Amino acid sequence: MVKKTDKLDILKNAEAPEPSKARRAQNLEAAMLAFDKEQQEQLKQKNKTFQGNGLMRRLMSIFNNKRRTFNMDMRIPLGGVAIIGLVLLPLALMYNSTTSLTGLNSPLGQPVQEKKDMQLSEDLNKEKPAKLEERTRSENDGAIVLDNAAPVAESEVSEMAVSSPAIQMESKLAQRPEPLGMVAPAPTIMDGQAGDKFSSEDESSLFITAQNPVSTFSIDVDTASYSYVRSQLENGIMPNPDAVRIEEMVNYFSYDYQAPTSANVPFMQSVEVYPTPWNEATKLLHIGIKGFTPELSERPKSNLVLLIDSSGSMNAPDKLPLLKRSFSLLLNQLDENDTISIVAYAGSAGVVLEPTKASEKRKILKALERLSAGGSTAGGQGIELAYELAEDAKSEGSNNRVILATDGDFNVGISTPDALKSFIEKKRDDDISLSVLGFGSGNYNDELMQALAQNGNGNAFYIDSFLEAKKVLSEEILGTLMTIAKDVKIQVEFNPLTVAEYRLVGYETRALKREDFNNDKVDAGDIGAGHTVTAIYEITPVGSSAISVDALRYQNEKPVSTIGNKQEYAFLKLRYKLPNEDKSKLIEVPIRVDAAKDNIADISPEFRFGASVAAFAQKLRGSNYADNMSYEEIEALARDAKGEDRFGYRAEFISLVDIANSLSK
Amino acid sequence: MMIGLVVNYANRGNENFGNFWTQNMVLEKQDLSDKPDDGELIELANNGSRAAFAMLLERHYMLIYKIAYQWLGHQSDAEDVTQEVCLKLAKVLKSFDGRAKFSSWLYRIVLNVVRDMQRSRGRQNKRHIALKDITQANSPASQEEATTYSQMWQAVRKLPQKQCDAVLLVYGQELNHFEVAQIMDVKESTVSWYVMEAKKSLKGLL
Numbered sequence: 087m088v089k090k091t092d093k094l095d096i097l098k099n100a101e102a103p104e105p106s107k108a109r110r111a112q113n114l115e116a117a118m119l120a121f122d123k124e125q126q127e128q129l130k131q132k133n134k135t136f137q138g139n140g141l142m143r144r145l146m147s148i149f150n151n152k153r154r155t156f157n158m159d160m161r162i163p164l165g166g167v168a169i170i171g172l173v174l175l176p177l178a179l180m181y182n183s184t185t186s187l188t189g190l191n192s193p194l195g196q197p198v199q200e201k202k203d204m205q206l207s208e209d210l211n212k213e214k215p216a217k218l219e220e221r222t223r224s225e226n227d228g229a230i231v232l233d234n235a236a237p238v239a240e241s242e243v244s245e246m247a248v249s250s251p252a253i254q255m256e257s258k259l260a261q262r263p264e265p266l267g268m269v270a271p272a273p274t275i276m277d278g279q280a281g282d283k284f285s286s287e288d289e290s291s292l293f294i295t296a297q298n299p300v301s302t303f304s305i306d307v308d309t310a311s312y313s314y315v316r317s318q319l320e321n322g323i324m325p326n327p328d329a330v331r332i333e334e335m336v337n338y339f340s341y342d343y344q345a346p347t348s349a350n351v352p353f354m355q356s357v358e359v360y361p362t363p364w365n366e367a368t369k370l371l372h373i374g375i376k377g378f379t380p381e382l383s384e385r386p387k388s389n390l391v392l393l394i395d396s397s398g399s400m401n402a403p404d405k406l407p408l409l410k411r412s413f414s415l416l417l418n419q420l421d422e423n424d425t426i427s428i429v430a431y432a433g434s435a436g437v438v439l440e441p442t443k444a445s446e447k448r449k450i451l452k453a454l455e456r457l458s459a460g461g462s463t464a465g466g467q468g469i470e471l472a473y474e475l476a477e478d479a480k481s482e483g484s485n486n487r488v489i490l491a492t493d494g495d496f497n498v499g500i501s502t503p504d505a506l507k508s509f510i511e512k513k514r515d516d517d518i519s520l521s522v523l524g525f526g527s528g529n530y531n532d533e534l535m536q537a538l539a540q541n542g543n544g545n546a547f548y549i550d551s552f553l554e555a556k557k558v559l560s561e562e563i564l565g566t567l568m569t570i571a572k573d574v575k576i577q578v579e580f581n582p583l584t585v586a587e588y589r590l591v592g593y594e595t596r597a598l599k600r601e602d603f604n605n606d607k608v609d610a611g612d613i614g615a616g617h618t619v620t621a622i623y624e625i626t627p628v629g630s631s632a633i634s635v636d637a638l639r640y641q642n643e644k645p646v647s648t649i650g651n652k653q654e655y656a657f658l659k660l661r662y663k664l665p666n667e668d669k670s671k672l673i674e675v676p677i678r679v680d681a682a683k684d685n686i687a688d689i690s691p692e693f694r695f696g697a698s699v700a701a702f703a704q705k706l707r708g709s710n711y712a713d714n715m716s717y718e719e720i721e722a723l724a725r726d727a728k729g730e731d732r733f734g735y736r737a738e739f740i741s742l743v744d745i746a747n748s749l750s751k
Numbered sequence: 752m753m754i755g756l757v758v759n760y761a762n763r764g765n766e767n768f769g770n771f772w773t774q775n776m777v778l779e780k781q782d783l784s785d786k787p788d789d790g791e792l793i794e795l796a797n798n799g800s801r802a803a804f805a806m807l808l809e810r811h812y813m814l815i816y817k818i819a820y821q822w823l824g825h826q827s828d829a830e831d832v833t834q835e836v837c838l839k840l841a842k843v844l845k846s847f848d849g850r851a852k853f854s855s856w857l858y859r860i861v862l863n864v865v866r867d868m869q870r871s872r873g874r875q876n877k878r879h880i881a882l883k884d885i886t887q888a889n890s891p892a893s894q895e896e897a898t899t900y901s902q903m904w905q906a907v908r909k910l911p912q913k914q915c916d917a918v919l920l921v922y923g924q925e926l927n928h929f930e931v932a933q934i935m936d937v938k939e940s941t942v943s944w945y946v947m948e949a950k951k952s953l954k955g956l957l
Contacts, residue, residue, distance in 0.1 A: 094950070096900055097907065097922040102820035102829070105813070109830045114808055117837035121796075121804050124841050552911055553952055734906055737955030 295582040302577045302598040304610030310548035312338035317550035332592030335703035341692040343374040352571040359682035364715035367632030371623040379616035387423040393472040395492035405526040412555035420444035427475040431468025441479035486518040493526040510542040519543040565614030571662040573610040577603040587626040694727035717747035789853040858934045917945035
């Protein structure tokens with residue numbers, strides 16, 4: 087630890103370029119003018135007081151003086167005073183997510199503004215409970231609204247949720263509640279994943295090309311699995327193999343594949359064939375897809391409804407407080423063309439914020455701030471209400487999306503997961519999609535969240551830290567909010583003359599039937615702006631020592647004929663729809679044998695890094711195929727392919743491999 | 752009518768305080784000859800001395816600029832912030848109460864202005880920065896060593912604000928935790944915690 091510290095010392099060598107002399111003179115002169123003006127201003131004021139200009143002013147100046155001495159740090163008005171309150175608020179929220187606005191100061195000498203602001207927040211408080219109640223009453227008969235503007239009642243509720251063992255014990259055995267105000271990381275619970283649910287999917291099996299030449303699947307841009315695995319490893323826990331979804335681990339990283347240049351061709355595919363790092367006798371067929379990145383200004387207006395789980399189980403520092411901070415990041419990316427609504431579900435469903443322009447940050451953040459955790463979960467009703475609001479705020483060409491933030495609790499409401507899925511599916515056809523943000527562990531219901539997001543044309547993310555929130559809601563927001571191609575399916579036909587066996591690495595939950603490929607009614611994954619998607623096949627060439635299945639004695643399995651003879655390994659077909667079209671387009675690419683590389687070092691680091699992630703994910707899953715590659719080898723492969731790694735994500739991956747290595751010993 | 756009144760008051764004010772002005776000028780000349788300290792300069796400036804204020808600005812101009820540059824990493828932005836801070840000082844110097852060191856107080860003002868600028872520019876620059884990020888990410892990865900330094904800076908500036916402030920004050924400005932705590936208006940232990948959190952986030956680079 088001590089050694090590591092020293093690295094930060096390089097920061098002190100920051101050499102600032104010499105400031106411009108002209109600028110300096112200008113700046114100083116301007117300051118002197120301001121100084122003169124200020125002096126005059128003061129004289130005027132003093133003079134007025136001197137002349138006995140009203141009791142009010144004197145009182146006011148006492149008031150102001152007091153403020154001055156108490157707040158030597160604070161922002162001082164310089165014109166755009168009105169904005170300051172608005173601007174300060176998100177800041178205070180970001181780092182202080184649960185305490186209310188203690189650090190806030192209104193500018194000196196602006197009593198009018200101050201009053202206005204107070205009025206504003208009063209209005210807000212007044213209007214909310216009324217609307218809340220009205221709405222809720224009409225939705226559920228006589229259920230109690232927890233989240234209103236009464237802070238005392240609210241804190242009592244959350245206190246109760248924290249301290250009452252009865253409520254907690256029922257469903258949340260593994261959950262250790264932390265006081266809400268704590269933002270410091272909670273001490274790790276060793277059995278922290280006990281309550282998390284993952285579906286167990288068998289590893290994609292090996293196919294014999296002669297019998298099963300065609301492989302079809304839907305692309306998937308989710309990344310939730312990686313952040314979950316990361317948070318487990320960082321807490322010193324080997325993740326549950328079922329929590330590891332290989333394609334999500336691989337797709338967590340953004341790869342610098344060749345990019346398309348126009349929105350008409352929404353993505354480009356790059357294909358490489360190279361030796362498998364974990365098996366000398368096989369090759370990897372690595373398909374990379376890079377989505378088009380439009381200008382931020384071309385983003386369609388967004389109509390977002392935040393559906394927030396404020397149940398008792400969200401009462402942990404890495405859940406509700408992190409969620410609040412995360413959404414304030416999202417707000418920074420939006421503007422007055424976008425609308426935000428907030429619905430909470432906690433005991434009962436309630437509207438926290440009616441559709442509001444995203445530019446009204448103060449109002450939105452205030453509404454977020456009012457949320458607190460307590461009560462049981464009724465995800466279903468919340469969802470209905472959220473979609474209703476999304477419907478209300480829909481407008482021409484808008485991107486309508488419900489963003490569900492939860493730790494995975496859906497105990498009440500639309501009764502069965504299947505009913506929930508079909509509800510979401512129906513709404514998807516009405517042009518409202520669903521994204522799911524998962525928080526915390528101990529209660530995390532991965533399977534259901536996956537299913538919901540997949541049915542809702544959306545994506546699922548797992549937010550384990552503020553940095554991850556930044557990645558999802560700030561850096562890659564365009565991809566999250568803007569779909570550039572939908573229902574993207576991949577079909578690969580392998581050539582039995584060159585490929586004896588193949589298997590798809592990952593994508594177990596995304597397999598499609600062969601006939602689904604050409605059926606435009608079958609839903610598949612979407613690609614957002616700038617997304618990269620990676621799919622990897624491990625293929626066993628004909629004649630390789632790795633062929634696992636013996637030839638049959640009584641059957642002649644020789645293929646009848648192939649067009650490509652021995653020139654091609656496979657034929658890749660991609661189908662996609664443009665966001666506003668219903669008919670799919672087709673891209674076809676032959677994968678030639680002579681384009682294959684004999685040495686893994688000959689391919690670009692982007693592909694190599696992807697291969698290292700795939701190897702790691704398979705190892706964590708206990709794969710039958712990649713298990714003989716050691717963690718050290720994976721780490722070496724990744725390190726060698728790290729590239730520039732501007733955000734440090736790849737470096738982080740390398741450290742995870744290292745942790746897994748030490749945990750496995 | 753109203754206007755006339757105000758002007759009248761103002762004029763009278765000048766008369767009333769005429770004496771005060773000249774007195775001050777004399778004081779000023781004596782004091783400035785043997786390098787007055789910040790506290791004295793501030794007192795003089797707050798009593799209306801232009802020269803004292805000018806000297807104070809001259810003395811701290813580089814410090815302000817350097818802080819701004821460290822936080823922003825961009826010369827013309829840093830110069831804009833410096834200007835804003837100079838203007839601000841003209842207005843708020845009188846609110847400096849001497850409880851903290853002047854430099855600590857100045858840090859806070861500079862950091863606040865930096866924040867304001869980042870926020871107001873944030874929107875219009877976001878796309879610009881995003882594009883920059885992309886092009887940089889695309890550049891070949893050959894000189895890894897050479898980029899560590901700038902990578903570190905990028906990463907530090909991307910930290911959550913308080914962590915970023917703590918790290919830059921402790922490492923970039925080489926202040927001790929006590930001073931940093933004063934500037935950030937938090938406990939010393941909180942400063943250490945911010946630094947620790949930052950290190951956690953940066954561990955890929957460390």
